[in-house]
Amino acid sequence: xxxxRSELLRELHARGFVHQCxxxxxxxxxxxxxxxxxxxxxxCTAQSLHVGNLVSIMxxxxxxxxxxxxVALVGGGTTLVGDPSGKDELRKMQTRESLEANKAGIRASxxxxxxxxxxxxxxxxxxxxxxxxxxxxxxREYGRHFTINRMxxxxxxxxxxxxxxxxxxxxxxxxxxxxxxxxxxxRRLGVRLQMGGSDQWGNIVNGVELGRRVDNVQLFGLxxxxxxxxxxxxxxxxxxxxVWLNDAMLAPFDYWQFWRNTEDRDVGRFLKxxxxxxxxxxxxxxxxxxxxxxxxxxxxxxxxxxxCHGRAAAEQARAQAQGVFGGGDRASLPVVELPxxxxxxxxxxxxxxxxxxxxxxxxxxxxxxxxxxxxxDDQTVADPQGTVARALLEQGVKLSAGKKxxxxxxxxx
RNA sequence: GGAGGGGUGGCCGAGUGGUCAAUGGCAGCAGACUGUAAAUCUGCCGGCGUCAGCCUACGUUGGUUCAAAUCCAACCCCCUCCA
Numbered sequence: 430x431x432x433x434r435s436e437l438l439r440e441l442h443a444r445g446f447v448h449q450c451x452x453x454x455x456x457x458x459x460x461x462x463x464x465x466x467x468x469x470x471x472x473c474t475a476q477s478l479h480v481g482n483l484v485s486i487m488x489x490x491x492x493x494x495x496x497x498x499x500v501a502l503v504g505g506g507t508t509l510v511g512d513p514s515g516k517d518e519l520r521k522m523q524t525r526e527s528l529e530a531n532k533a534g535i536r537a538s539x540x541x542x543x544x545x546x547x548x549x550x551x552x553x554x555x556x557x558x559x560x561x562x563x564x565x566x567x568x569r570e571y572g573r574h575f576t577i578n579r580m581x582x583x584x585x586x587x588x589x590x591x592x593x594x595x596x597x598x599x600x601x602x603x604x605x606x607x608x609x610x611x612x613x614x615x616r617r618l619g620v621r622l623q624m625g626g627s628d629q630w631g632n633i634v635n636g637v638e639l640g641r642r643v644d645n646v647q648l649f650g651l652x653x654x655x656x657x658x659x660x661x662x663x664x665x666x667x668x669x670x671x672v673w674l675n676d677a678m679l680a681p682f683d684y685w686q687f688w689r690n691t692e693d694r695d696v697g698r699f700l701k702x703x704x705x706x707x708x709x710x711x712x713x714x715x716x717x718x719x720x721x722x723x724x725x726x727x728x729x730x731x732x733x734x735x736x737c738h739g740r741a742a743a744e745q746a747r748a749q750a751q752g753v754f755g756g757g758d759r760a761s762l763p764v765v766e767l768p769x770x771x772x773x774x775x776x777x778x779x780x781x782x783x784x785x786x787x788x789x790x791x792x793x794x795x796x797x798x799x800x801x802x803x804x805x806d807d808q809t810v811a812d813p814q815g816t817v818a819r820a821l822l823e824q825g826v827k828l829s830a831g832k833k834x835x836x837x838x839x840x841x842x
Numbered sequence: 843g844g845a846g847g848g849g850u851g852g853c854c855g856a857g858u859g860g861u862c863a864a865u866g867g868c869a870g871c872a873g874a875c876u877g878u879a880a881a882u883c884u885g886c887c888g889g890c891g892u893c894a895g896c897c898u899a900c901g902u903u904g905g906u907u908c909a910a911a912u913c914c915a916a917c918c919c920c921c922u923c924c925a
Contacts (some may be wrong), residue, residue, distance in 0.1 A: 639923055660880070686878080693879050720877040793871080796886055804874040814892075831872060 435460035437495040441651075443708055444701040446488055449656040451637055456649045459621065462495065467492050467622030467651075468500035468614055470555075470607065473508040476534035477675035480665030480687070484653045484702060488624050489550070490542045490736075494705075499550045500620055501537055501539050503532050506559030507606050526558075538674040541737055551618070553803045555610050567609075574642050575605055575635070583631035599635050611636030615646055622649045656702070659694035674737055681738040682763070685746035686833070688730035696725050704732035753835050759827060766841035767822060774815035778803070785838040787830040804829040 431441045437460045441447050450456060459465055469485045471478060478486065489499035505528055536552055543550040580586055583604070586596060611633070614620035623633045640648040656664040665672050672687045673679040691699055697715030699790035700706060704730070706714075714725040727747060734743035752761025765785045772780075779794035782803060788794035795813040797803045803810050805817065806827050817826070825839030 676867055690878065693877095696879095720879095722879080726877095726879080733896065750878080788871095790889070791891085793887085795891095797872065800872040800886060833878060 433457045433461075437492065437497060440491060440495065440709045443657045443718070444491075445698060446484070446491070446653050446702065449630055449650075450652075451634065451650040452647070455647065456622075456651070457648070460495075465492075465622055465649075466500060466555075466618060466620045467496040467624055467649075468611075468620050469624045470504050470507070470610065471535055473503050473505055473528055473535065474532045475671075475673075476531050477673040478538035479674060480672040481663065482538075483665070483674070484656055485625065486539065486542050487555040487702060488653060489539075492542060493550060498548075499543055500614065500618060501535075501543070501550065502610065502614070503535055503552065503693045505532060505556030507555055507603060507610070515747075534675055541674070541739075553614070553618070555606075555613075558613050559606060559610075563615050569637050571605065571609055571612075571639065571643070574639055575608075577599055578776050580604060583635075585628065585631050604632050605785065607632040608635035608639045611648060612639050612643060615640055615648060621647070624651045624653070627652045627655050631837065636668040659692045676738055676742075681742040682746045682749050683733055684737060685730045685734045685743065685750060688733045689726050689750060691726055691729060693722055696722060696729060700725070700729050700732075704729060704736070706732060759837055760824075762827060762835055762837040764825070765836045765838045767838055769840045772819050772822070772840070774819050776819055776822065778805075778810055778815045778817065779813060781817055781822075781838065782828060782830065785828050785836050787828060787834055787836065802831045 433442065438447075438457050469489055471482060471485070489501060492499045508528060515589075532554065539545075539550075539552065545551065580601070585604070586601065611620070611623050612720075621753075623636055625633055630650070630652050633652065637648045637650050640646045658664060667683075667687050667690075673683065674684075676684075688699070688703075697711060700711040700714060701708070704711075714728060717725050727750075730750075731743045731747050734746055738746075749761040752759075767781075767784050771784070778798055779791045780786070782788045782794040782797060783791055783838045787803075788797055794803075798810060798813045801809060801811055804827075807829070819840070822838065822840050826835050827835060828838050829835045
């Protein structure tokens with residue numbers, strides 16, 4: 430390990446959380462000798478956080494694990510503006526109502542990973558101070574500390590300008606607001622550290638500098654690397670959809686499956702970032718090769734799911750996967766109830782697959798069948814004009830679309 | 843306000859009177875190979891359908907035409923340059 434004195438910093442480095450850090454020596458000193466309060470901001474754009482936010486969440490969790498104090502900030506105020514970082518387009522502005530709903534969902538996501546309470550983790554909303562900010566006061570007190578010259582050099586702005594994409598004044602101000610958040614949090618809660626993805630570096634540094642200039646406090650910034658899969662995909666998408674943390678938006682089983690399908694080359698890295706298994710255990714697991722690596726993937730999936738949905742749900746998901754992929758255990762299949770009223774005596778196969786949720790339309794179901802991807806009780810059904818006797822559905826039949834999607838369909842009842 | 847360019851399927855992007863449900867790429871789905879991986883190869887990829895065909899689609903609304911994504915008019919939106 431590196432020569433850090435602080436246990437926290439050693440752990441973060443060992444697990445691959447650190448991309449850049451401001452004044453690392455002083456930060457090492459500060460975290461070695463006492464507890465520090467650190468925060469990360471989360472967008473308020475959806476009703477749940479997703480796997481793309483997970484590195485940040487794990488970072489907060491690690492902070493707490495090592496006796497420091499995590500603060501999660503939801504950007505109720507800044508979401509009204511929109512972060513320009515890395516984006517070419519103006520983000521949609523939200524209504525106040527949807528913001529409140531999103532906040533509640535985000536708190537639910539975080540509550541699984543962090544222990545909230547007095548002296549523990551806290552959640553704050555920057556709307557609490559940003560909304561009452563007076564424009565004139567803000568310009569006079571803080572605006573004078575930012576030069577346009579410097580702001581233009583930050584990647585988030587520079588890249589946007591280089592690509593000749595419009596950057597509105599609204600978005601341009603995002604940096605100032607985020608810098609001000611940091612200052613405000615240092616005053617309100619004694620926060621000394623801001624963390625975030627590497628794309629946040631400029632915003633974070635602005636905050637650090639503002640703290641020094643205005644309040645003469647030393648603040649720290651730490652960023653994580655941008656996590657992508659080995660094949661270069663952005664982390665946290667599955668079939669083009671976000672992998673949500675809230676179980677209302679993604680079932681624990683599907684969450685488990687997401688991790689189980691990790692690419693070989695990512696297993697070790699993800700075990701370090703997304704589980705809390707001891708590093709020597711991880712070292713053993715990532716050495717496995719070929720089919721044996723599947724064991725490591727199952728462990729990754731179970732550990733990651735346990736953190737997010739609890740140990741019981743994780744074990745259940747693992748057992749369910751064992752049933753679906755390992756044996757032919759019908760009991761573990763998700764059950765889909767078919768509306769009896771809509772079914773004739775002989776049910777056409779495309780209708781059956783559509784009603785079971787395995788195809789979006791009859792056409793899609795037909796193509797699935799024609800392509801040889803549809804199975805009924807593990808027998809391939811290749812005739813799109815085939816039917817199934819309704820009586821057979823009384824007991825339930827196993828329907829499969831491809832190798833990974835299986836359900837037990839039976840008449841509702 | 844003036845001049846010019848542009849708005850095409852989830853995204854990017856061809857097409858500029860019929861052969862266009864619309865080339866190509868990406869994404870997605872399925873098959874083969876495997877290890878519920880990656881890479882590769884193959885098929886599918888608007889909806890409905892007894893695959894004959896029908897319906898809805900190329901910013902919006904009208905029009906010309908036997909026939910329009912393609913021509914005309916008005917309108918809306920975006921971009922560039924000029925004021």
